[in-house]
Amino acid sequence: MRYKETGEVHMDFHRTTNGTISYLRKTHGDQFLDEVFRRTARDVYRSIHEDLKRGDPEQLVEHWTYFFDREKGEYALEREGETIRFIVKKCPAIAYLQERGIEVDPAFCRQTVVMNQTWSEGTPFEITTEVLGGGRCVQTIRRVKP
Amino acid sequence: MIPSDHFVRFYNEVFKALEAKGHEHVVAYWRELGRLQCIELAEKFRKGGLQAAHDYWTRIIKEENCEAEIVRGDGYIEFRMHRCPSLSKVLDNDAAPFEFYCDHCMGWVEPVMEKAGLYGVMDMKSRSEPRCVFRVYEDKAKADAYERTATLSSRPYAPASRPRRGK
Numbered sequence: 198m199r200y201k202e203t204g205e206v207h208m209d210f211h212r213t214t215n216g217t218i219s220y221l222r223k224t225h226g227d228q229f230l231d232e233v234f235r236r237t238a239r240d241v242y243r244s245i246h247e248d249l250k251r252g253d254p255e256q257l258v259e260h261w262t263y264f265f266d267r268e269k270g271e272y273a274l275e276r277e278g279e280t281i282r283f284i285v286k287k288c289p290a291i292a293y294l295q296e297r298g299i300e301v302d303p304a305f306c307r308q309t310v311v312m313n314q315t316w317s318e319g320t321p322f323e324i325t326t327e328v329l330g331g332g333r334c335v336q337t338i339r340r341v342k343p
Numbered sequence: 344m345i346p347s348d349h350f351v352r353f354y355n356e357v358f359k360a361l362e363a364k365g366h367e368h369v370v371a372y373w374r375e376l377g378r379l380q381c382i383e384l385a386e387k388f389r390k391g392g393l394q395a396a397h398d399y400w401t402r403i404i405k406e407e408n409c410e411a412e413i414v415r416g417d418g419y420i421e422f423r424m425h426r427c428p429s430l431s432k433v434l435d436n437d438a439a440p441f442e443f444y445c446d447h448c449m450g451w452v453e454p455v456m457e458k459a460g461l462y463g464v465m466d467m468k469s470r471s472e473p474r475c476v477f478r479v480y481e482d483k484a485k486a487d488a489y490e491r492t493a494t495l496s497s498r499p500y501a502p503a504s505r506p507r508r509g510k
Contacts, residue, residue, distance in 0.1 A: 199437065200348070200349060200352075200432075200435075202346075202348035202349075204408045205405060205406050205407070205408050206347055206348065207347055207406040207407045208347050209347075209406075210347040210348075210350035210351075211347055211350075213350060213354075213376070213379075214345060214347075214350055214353065216375070216376075216379050217353075217354070217357060217372075220372065220375045221357070224371070225361075225364075225368075229360070232360065233353075233356055233357055233360045236356050236359075236360065236438075237345070237352070237353050237356045237438075240356065240437060240438035240439075241349070241352045241353070241355075241356065241436060241437060241438045242437070243437040243438075244437060264344070264346035264348065264349075265344075267346070267348070268346065268347065270344075288344055289344070290344050290345075290347070308344065308345050308353075309344055312345075
C-alpha cells in the first residue's frame with residue numbers, strides 16, 4: 198500500500214475536511230468540489246488506480262480496512278466470487294463530527310462516492326457507493342470486464 | 344472516506360485547484376480556514392495568552408506526530424519544527440506539491456493571532472523543506488523586530504509580499 202501511516206491519529210482533520218467541503222460547495226459549486234475529489238483519486242491515489250487498471254483491487258481493499266481499523270470505524274468485508282463488499286456500519290469521520298455536534302455537510306459523502314467512481318474508470322471494475330445515512334454505506338467492487 | 348492521515352494530501356489538491364482559478368481564491372480559502380480556527384482558538388488564546396498558545400501547540404506536536412519543540416523566550420514562545428508532518432506528507436505523495444503549501448499555516452494562524460491580540464511570525468526557511476520556526480509574541484514591536492531577521496517570512500495576506508515564484 199502506497200501510504201500507510203502509523204503513530205497518533207489526528208481525527209480533527211475530519212472537521213477541516215467537512216468545513217472545506219462546505220466552503221467549496223457553497224463558494225465554487227458541486228462540480229468544482231467533485232473535480233477536486235477526482236484529482237485526489239487520480240493523482241494522490243495513483244497507485245490504487247494503477248492496480249485497479251491491472252485488475253487488482255486488493256490495494257483499495259487494504260486502504261479501506263487499514264484506515265477504518267486505525268480510526269476505529271466499524272465495518273464488515275464480504276467477498277462473493279469477484280465481488281467485494283465493504284459494509285460500513287460506523288464511519289469514523291461522521292461519528293467524529295456527530296459526537297461533537299458538528300453539522301455534517303450534505304455533500305460530505307461525495308468524497309467516497311466520487312473517488313470510488315473515479316477509481317473504477319479505465320479498469321475492469323465497477324465501484325459503487327450506496328449511502329445509507331447515519332454514517333452507514335455499502336461500497337462494492339464488482340468485476341464487470343474480464 | 345479520506346482518512347484523517349491523508350487530509351493534507353487532499354488539502355494540497357484543493358490548493359492547486361483553487362490556484363488554477365486564481366491566487367485570490369487560495370487566499371479566500373485561507374481566510375475561511377482562519378475563520379473556522381478562530382471559533383476554536385481565538386478566545387482561548389485571548390484569555391490564556393502565550394501559555395494557551397504553548398498548551399495548544401504542545402498538544403499538536405503529539406497529535407500530529409511532529410518532530411518539534413517549544414521553548415520560551417522573553418515575551419514570546421518559539422515553536423521549532425524540525426520535521427513538519429504536513430509538508431512531509433505532501434512531499435511524500437504521487438501528486439505534485441502546491442508551490443505555496445507552507446503559507447496555508449500562517450493563513451489560518453494570522454487571523455487567530457489578530458483576534459487574540461497576539462503577534463505571530465513564521466520563518467518558513469524554505470517552502471520545499473519540512474522545517475520552520477514560528478514565534479508568538481505579546482508585543483508587536485518585538486514581533487516586527489524578529490520578522491526582520493527571518494529568512495523567509497510567511498505573509499499570506501500582505502499584497503506586497505504575496506508569495507512569489509522562485510522564492
